[in-house]
Amino acid sequence: MSKKFIKCGKFFDGLNEVLRTNVNIVVEDDIIREVGEDVVCPEGAEVIDLSGLTVTPGLIDAHIHLDTLHHWLFDSSYLISDEMKTLNIVHNAEMALQGGFTTLRYIGSGLRTYGAIDARNAINDGVFPASRLIVSPHGMGISGGHSDSSSSIAGNFYLSEELEKQLNFMGNGVDFYKTYVRKEVKYGADFIKIMASGGFASPNDDPCDCQLDDDELRAIIDTAHRLNKTVTAHVYSAEIAKNLIRMGIDGIEHGSLIDEETCQMMLDNDVYLCCTFQPYQEAVHMDEEKLATKSPHFQRKLHKYVDQLRATRKLVVDKILEGKMTIGYGTDMVSVYECWECWREFHTWREEGIPALRTLRAATSVNAKILGLADQIGSIEPGKKADISAWHRDIENDIEAISECDFVMKEGVVYKNCCK
Numbered sequence: 267m268s269k270k271f272i273k274c275g276k277f278f279d280g281l282n283e284v285l286r287t288n289v290n291i292v293v294e295d296d297i298i299r300e301v302g303e304d305v306v307c308p309e310g311a312e313v314i315d316l317s318g319l320t321v322t323p324g325l326i327d328a329h330i331h332l333d334t335l336h337h338w339l340f341d342s343s344y345l346i347s348d349e350m351k352t353l354n355i356v357h358n359a360e361m362a363l364q365g366g367f368t369t370l371r372y373i374g375s376g377l378r379t380y381g382a383i384d385a386r387n388a389i390n391d392g393v394f395p396a397s398r399l400i401v402s403p404h405g406m407g408i409s410g411g412h413s414d415s416s417s418s419i420a421g422n423f424y425l426s427e428e429l430e431k432q433l434n435f436m437g438n439g440v441d442f443y444k445t446y447v448r449k450e451v452k453y454g455a456d457f458i459k460i461m462a463s464g465g466f467a468s469p470n471d472d473p474c475d476c477q478l479d480d481d482e483l484r485a486i487i488d489t490a491h492r493l494n495k496t497v498t499a500h501v502y503s504a505e506i507a508k509n510l511i512r513m514g515i516d517g518i519e520h521g522s523l524i525d526e527e528t529c530q531m532m533l534d535n536d537v538y539l540c541c542t543f544q545p546y547q548e549a550v551h552m553d554e555e556k557l558a559t560k561s562p563h564f565q566r567k568l569h570k571y572v573d574q575l576r577a578t579r580k581l582v583v584d585k586i587l588e589g590k591m592t593i594g595y596g597t598d599m600v601s602v603y604e605c606w607e608c609w610r611e612f613h614t615w616r617e618e619g620i621p622a623l624r625t626l627r628a629a630t631s632v633n634a635k636i637l638g639l640a641d642q643i644g645s646i647e648p649g650k651k652a653d654i655s656a657w658h659r660d661i662e663n664d665i666e667a668i669s670e671c672d673f674v675m676k677e678g679v680v681y682k683n684c685c686k
C-alpha cells in the first residue's frame with residue numbers, strides 16, 4: 267500500500283466556505299484516509315509539502331466540449347475526422363488536468379461515433395495522464411438546430427445535405443429518439459444530453475426556438491430514466507425550461523434567459539442549473555472588442571437578447587448568493603478561448619461579485635452532486651477519492667488565482683508538483 271502525507275498551507279474542503287490552516291491529509295493508495303489539524307505522518311509515508319500553497323479538492327468543470335484542438339477551428343469542425351477529434355479529447359483533458367481540474371463533464375459532441383467513451387475508458391485505465399471524463403457522447407437534436415454542424419456550411423446546399431446525412435444523432439419522431447437514447451446507453455453514456463432549444467453559436471436558429479416536440483421530449487426523458495440515466499438539456503428560455511421541468515428533466519444547461527418562476531420550479535423539483543456565464547460575458551457587459559471575435563450570427567443574437575441576458579444574469583447571481591438552488595460551474599468555451607482553460611469561469615463569477623469560496627464550492631461539491639458522484643469526489647474528506655489540487659496565488663482576493671495551478675493529484679497519483 268502506498269501512503270502519502272500532505273502538509274497544507276491554507277485548506278478548503280469543498281463543503282465549508284472557510285480557509286483553514288495547519289491541516290494535514292493522509293492518502294492511502296487512491297483514497298483519502300485522514301484530514302485534520304491533529305493528523306500525524308504515518309510511518310513510511312511519502313511527505314508532500316504544500317505548506318506554501320492553498321489546497322482544494324480537484325476541481326470539476328460540469329460543461330465542457332473537448333473535440334476541437336484550438337478555438338479558431340470550431341466553426342470548421344466538420345473538416346476534422348472522428349479519429350482526430352478523439353485524439354483532441356484526450357489532449358484537451360490532459361491540459362485540463364494540468365490546470366487542476368481532475369473531472370470534466372463532457373456534454374455532447376459532433377462525433378458520429380463513440381470516441382469520447384473510448385477516451386474516457388482509456389483515461390480511467392491509466393493509459394493517459396488526463397482528467398476523468400463523465401460523458402454524454404452526443405447532443406441529440408434536429409436538422410438545422412443547435413447540434414447540426416452542417417448548418418455552418420448551409421450556404422452550400424449540396425455539401426450541407428451530404429454532411430447532415432452523416433450526423434446520425436439528429437432525427438425526427440418518438441421512435442428515433444427512443445432508439446437513440448438506448449444506443450447512447452448501449453455504448454456507455456453516463457448521462458443524456460439534448461438540444462431542446464436553438465443557440466447563439468448556430469447560424470439560422472434562435473435561442474428561443476423550441477427544437478423538439480413535446481412527445482419527443484417526453485420519450486427521451488422517460489426512456490433515459492427507465493435506464494437509470496439522467497437527462498440534461500441545452501435551453502435558454504423560461505418557457506422551454508418550465509416545460510422540461512414539468513416533464514421531469516434533471517438539469518438545465520445555460521438557462522441564460524430564464525425567470526424567477528423557472529428558478530422556483532427548479533428549486534421545488536430539485537432540478538440543477540449549469541449556468542455557463544463566460545461565453546455571454548461580452549454581451550452582458552457589452553465589450554465590443556471581444557464581441558467582435560465571435561461569429562456574425564453570435565453577435566447578432568447577443569445584441570437581440572442583451573437586455574434579457576443581463577436581467578437573467580443578475581437573477582442567477584442572486585440565486586447563487588442565496589445558496590438554495592443547485593447551480594454548477596461550467597465553462598462551455600468553444601470559439602473564443604481554449605476549451606481546457608477551465609479557470610476562466612472562476613474569473614467571471616468573481617467579476618460578478620460571487621465570493622471565491624462560493625465559486626469553488628460550485629466547482630467541487632456542487633458539481634459532484636450534479637454528476638451523481640457526491641459520495642466519491644468534490645470534497646476532501648475521509649473515504650473520498652484522493653483528487654487534490656493546490657495553488658500559490660491568493661485564492662480569496664486574486665480573481666485569476668486559479669489560472670496557475672501548482673499541484674495536481676488524481677486518485678492518489680501526483681500528475682503535477684511545482685514544489686519539488
Ligand SMILES: [Zn+2]
Nearest residue numbers: 329331373598
Ligand atoms: Zn455547450
